[in-house]
Amino acid sequence: MAENMKFDLVSPERSLVSGEASAVQIPGTDGDLTVMYGHAPVITTLRPGILRVEGPKGEEDYLVSGGFAEINGDGLTVLAERAVRRDEMHQELFNDWVAEARDAKAKADEFKNEPGPVDDAAKLLSDMVALGTHIGLDPNQTNLGG
Structure with missing residues (x-):
């Protein structure tokens, strides 16, 4: 053991x-x-x-x-x-997580000539969306509640 x-x-x-x-x-x-x-x-x-x-x-x-x-x-x-x-995650909380990742991506887009921050932010958003899809939550939903 x-x-x-x-x-x-x-x-x-x-x-x-x-x-x-x-x-x-x-x-x-x-x-x-x-x-x-x-x-x-x-x-x-x-x-x-x-x-x-x-x-x-x-x-x-x-x-x-x-x-x-x-x-x-x-x-x-x-x-x-x-x-x-896992059992505490719900659509509204997930929406907050995705919104935070989208905000990070939007801020990183200001660094168009610096691919590192832009790529990192895009990867974060992509991973967040994949996580939600994997657990059955929709990253495009808004205000579904808990």
Whole structure:
């Protein structure tokens, strides 16, 4: 049986999880990865996606809009820009996340001769739309409510 590791998921608004996990799948910007006890130390950035925690209570899914993950041999800390439990996400909240990504893209478009910021903002928006589609929410809906 695999050893559990310490796992923390925090956002600026709150601490969502602090406890034990046997495995955590994270949506890294360079690709998804699964972290287990003894994983090599890594710091990576996150893209919008589903973070899946396997622990004593079974599997739990969280949605993150981006952030950072710090992996050490016996634990994982995720500092998310925004994060909610999967069952707490609803159309109105998702609309806010997409609007924020669209605003970032609009601001980045001012840097037409600097493709880095424009490409990053376009990728953020694309990932956000894909996340919503994956969980059954419509990125084009407005004011559907919760």
